[in-house]
Amino acid sequence: MSRYEIRIGGFGGQGVVTMAVVLGETLSLIEKKFVVQTQSYGPEARGGASKSEIVVGDVEIDYPKVMAPDVFIALSRAAYLAYITGLKENGILIIDEDLVEIEGDLPDGVNVYKIPATRIAEQEVGNKQATNVVMLGVLCAITKIVTNEGLRQRIEERWPRFKESNLKALELGLKAGEAALASQ
């Protein structure tokens, strides 16, 4: 893997930044990759939108910005509309199917995975704030860019007091991602 780019977009309160930080920490501290992880806030942040990017590689990252993401995770319609055109051809699009609809043209060959991440967090974990951890599990199952074991370890280290519900969210996300992958 020379360079792999991930973009996550949503609205404030969905934990987009935390999701990217935990993913970046797992990839670097545990999986020993080189990682640059960026939040850019601009006028769109003022409307409550939130975007976070990760560039991962086996060697040092020369250019820190995402150019054309391999994966785009869209947790809001605004984020979907703003960033869908940047997705790489044959890239992976993961959307929260209760919050985002496919509109307009997609780049050629994109694989779309629709996951009710917020619903899973709310109804099965009992905590809507775990949506971002559900999506980490989904990302792990679909892309294999990060390992399940690495994410489990980082979640336990980072949130010792909330590890039970976060590990459950991760597990449910993995299952949802595997199911979506199997049904393609």
Next chain:
Amino acid sequence: MSRYEIRIGGFGGQGVVTMAVVLGETLSLIEKKFVVQTQSYGPEARGGASKSEIVVGDVEIDYPKVMAPDVFIALSRAAYLAYITGLKENGILIIDEDLVEIEGDLPDGVNVYKIPATRIAEQEVGNKQATNVVMLGVLCAITKIVTNEGLRQRIEERWPRFKESNLKALELGLKAGEAALASQ
């Protein structure tokens, strides 16, 4: 303010990334600035070192990486040694005086502020993990790049369950920063 650059370096567990994320959120969501906030993890992260950068501006940030920081906050000797040469001439250096000593030559005209942030967090807040919030208060007092009110609001929103000790940490950091400024 066209462009202002902040670099924070320390070791794992000091909350360097969280400090930068909270600062970035405050500057963007509350103070309406343009912000890019980056974590870069490389081989040095494997030794437990941690670095985070923020670029702030009144207009969109064209180049997302810190070139020569206006402020460098060093919370570990390793971070100090790795990044001190990059500090801008006449820039601001803030160190945790119990963890970092001034070694070697500083860039010309640098103002040095020595703050026992970890000791304040441990002894006065009663929670070593609040070191990063103490340092946010110090940064606010010394640079005025962010407002006390903005930081208070963001801390209350972000950590409703831990707001009391975090607001205390912020307050103690502000006082320590003001005292250091007055004694220059």
